[in-house]
Amino acid sequence: MQARKMMLQRRFVGLTLLTSFLLFWSGAALSIPLVDTKGVSIFVLPPQQVLPVIAAHPQFWQWQSLLQLGGGVVAMLGLVLLTLVLRAARDRKISSLGLLMFCFSIMLWVIIEAFRLGTGVWATQQSARATPVLYDLLSLWIEGSLFAISVALAFCALAAYGGALLVTKALPRWTGWIILVYACVCLGLTMFVGTRLIPPELVYLPLGFLGVVLLLQRSQPATEGHRIEVVTAETAGSL
Numbered sequence: 001m002q003a004r005k006m007m008l009q010r011r012f013v014g015l016t017l018l019t020s021f022l023l024f025w026s027g028a029a030l031s032i033p034l035v036d037t038k039g040v041s042i043f044v045l046p047p048q049q050v051l052p053v054i055a056a057h058p059q060f061w062q063w064q065s066l067l068q069l070g071g072g073v074v075a076m077l078g079l080v081l082l083t084l085v086l087r088a089a090r091d092r093k094i095s096s097l098g099l100l101m102f103c104f105s106i107m108l109w110v111i112i113e114a115f116r117l118g119t120g121v122w123a124t125q126q127s128a129r130a131t132p133v134l135y136d137l138l139s140l141w142i143e144g145s146l147f148a149i150s151v152a153l154a155f156c157a158l159a160a161y162g163g164a165l166l167v168t169k170a171l172p173r174w175t176g177w178i179i180l181v182y183a184c185v186c187l188g189l190t191m192f193v194g195t196r197l198i199p200p201e202l203v204y205l206p207l208g209f210l211g212v213v214l215l216l217q218r219s220q221p222a223t224e225g226h227r228i229e230v231v232t233a234e235t236a237g238s239l
Helices: 002-030 047-056 058-088 094-126 133-167 173-193 201-216 224-238
Strands: none
Touching (some): 173 201
């Protein structure tokens, strides 16, 4: 009975992580039409050239921001639940550190998406007259510094969860190795080539992977050591 309950909990965690992946990547799909007349993505354009693209596709801009904001929040919920699973598997430090870093990352991501939804639309309405200087400054700060910090923290969090999976038996060890190596490679690329060439969607690939693994995981038979512990506990209770 206890094993069945734990399996249901893990599958719920897997479903939550997979949902965050689907939401975030759905937002990425809606950003495909957000290009200028030359076909350049809005996310690599300077602030002055961003506003006409938003004005031309306001619905795509709003929905992709909302979906990616929702994906980030759902991912944070999923990692909270995953941390509880790992703590039950006797990891009390590494996963908690990873959760803390991911929460800071999502806090910054909420600021970024709030800026895109609010300030972006407001600036578009003003673009017929002139591009507000404040918009340029905020865009450089939020889309530059805060974006880089948010993505770097997210990859650091993933590396911590990869390490936590290696020191516990919650999932097969190869799962932890894949997450850890992937996060370290992406973090290294972020440091060398910058976040402009590392889309945030890459953060959610391992979350979707974890979700699938948790959903497909089957209950493991009790180990010999576990059987001995159960028998000992039953014997002590009968005495």
